[in-house]
Amino acid sequence: MIELIVFVIAGGFAVIGALGVVLAKNPVHAALMLVMTLFSVAVLFLAQDAQFLAAVQIVVYAGAIVVLFLFVIMLLGVDQSEDLSVEPLVGQRAIAGVVGLAIAALAVVSVWGGATGTPTETGPLVDSITGTTTSAVEALPDDQTSGQEINANINQLGESIFTDYVFAFEITALLLTVAVVGAVVLARSRRGELADMPETALDDLMTVAPVAPIPASGNDADHAGEASTLTTETEEVS
Amino acid sequence: MEITSTWYLVLAAVIFAIGAVGLLVRRNPLVMFMCVELMLNSVNLTFVTFGRELDDIGGQASVFFVLVVAAAEVVIGLAIVVALTRRMPTVNADDISALRG
Numbered sequence: 551m552i553e554l555i556v557f558v559i560a561g562g563f564a565v566i567g568a569l570g571v572v573l574a575k576n577p578v579h580a581a582l583m584l585v586m587t588l589f590s591v592a593v594l595f596l597a598q599d600a601q602f603l604a605a606v607q608i609v610v611y612a613g614a615i616v617v618l619f620l621f622v623i624m625l626l627g628v629d630q631s632e633d634l635s636v637e638p639l640v641g642q643r644a645i646a647g648v649v650g651l652a653i654a655a656l657a658v659v660s661v662w663g664g665a666t667g668t669p670t671e672t673g674p675l676v677d678s679i680t681g682t683t684t685s686a687v688e689a690l691p692d693d694q695t696s697g698q699e700i701n702a703n704i705n706q707l708g709e710s711i712f713t714d715y716v717f718a719f720e721i722t723a724l725l726l727t728v729a730v731v732g733a734v735v736l737a738r739s740r741r742g743e744l745a746d747m748p749e750t751a752l753d754d755l756m757t758v759a760p761v762a763p764i765p766a767s768g769n770d771a772d773h774a775g776e777a778s779t780l781t782t783e784t785e786e787v788s
Numbered sequence: 789m790e791i792t793s794t795w796y797l798v799l800a801a802v803i804f805a806i807g808a809v810g811l812l813v814r815r816n817p818l819v820m821f822m823c824v825e826l827m828l829n830s831v832n833l834t835f836v837t838f839g840r841e842l843d844d845i846g847g848q849a850s851v852f853f854v855l856v857v858a859a860a861e862v863v864i865g866l867a868i869v870v871a872l873t874r875r876m877p878t879v880n881a882d883d884i885s886a887l888r889g
Contacts, residue, residue: 553791561799566827568803572810577818585824591829594796600836600848603855607832610855615825615862620868623818626873638882643813657801661794687888702847710845711852714831722856729860736867 556597564590581619581663602704796837803830815881817872820867826860 563586570583588611595604637643711719807826814820832851839847873879 557791557795564799565802565806566804571819571822571826572813574804577816580819581820584825587826588795588829591833597807598796598836598840600851601850603836603851606852606855610859611825611829613858618862618866619818619822622869626879638815644874646812649812653808654801654805656799657804661797661801664845707848707852707876714846715849715853718853721798726856729863733863733867733886736864736871747888776840
């Protein structure tokens with residue numbers, strides 16, 4: 551009964567958040583809706599006794615990836631609303647809706663069709679609430695089985711990753727290194743690239759560039775006045 | 789009413805379809821990336837559900853690797869978006885056609 555309540559609430563919020571990501575005009579709103587979906591999926595992970603993945607989901611997705619999204623949205627100033635009433639390609643949305651319905655129908659039908667047999671009685675790997683476990687905890691040493699039902703999931707997952715999937719884990723490290731290098735190469739700005747930039751971006755750079763205050767002892771009175779206002783502005787900012 | 793694995797799988801299918809439709813409909817690359825994240829998350833939910841159904845920790849291990857790959861994908865994708873905004877004023881997926889053959 552409690553699982554039904556948890557599933558209905560978390561699943562409902564997950565679907566609402568997913569619809570919000572697609573339908574929100576403002577990318578910032580879409581990112582916040584994405585957070586709602588990610589939290590709901592984390593709750594569903596918890597309901598299925600995947601405690602470690604629920605924590606990682608919140609830390610990595612909601613804590614890092616969505617913040618990265620918001621950072622880029624704010625950095626680029628692309629948080630203007632997209633006009634969703636104009637359809638760039640005529641008939642595209644109708645076709646996309648049909649395709650989406652087809653994907654959903656195919657998956658649901660396959661799931662329902664596959665579930666017509668008698669449900670297997672394997673049960674959860676580690677039931678964190680009652681402590682009744684299947685083979686999961688019995689595989690652990692005796693000193694770890696008592697009162698550490700939640701840790702059992704982490705122990706089991708860690709043992710699996712560092713034994714069965716250790717090669718994939720090493721490849722993952724390589725992948726992350728390549729991603730970091732790629733991000734640096736893609737996002738850095740070289741001096742020679744300034745000429746390729748659009749005028750507005752160049753102007754922005756030029757206005758930001760002179761950080762050092764201009765010395766006020768110039769011969770021209772106008773320039774001296776500008777410089778003094780500049781220095782006062784920088785003092786106010788600092 | 790008992791919640792079986794089927795319910796989780798149906799929910800994952802619905803979220804996946806919503807993400808796919810969003811990827812097809814939206815034109816902002818950032819929102820498109822968010823829709824990709826939605827689809828990855830629904831697949832993660834499927835992995836965890838089948839892992840519980842089959843009493844196998846491999847499902848959760850797969851989700852772990854999917855998380856890492858998704859993080860790397862977002863980093864590269866956002867770097868591409870940042871690099872693109874240096875060259876064009878507004879980022880629209882329809883305008884990014886420099887690699888068209």
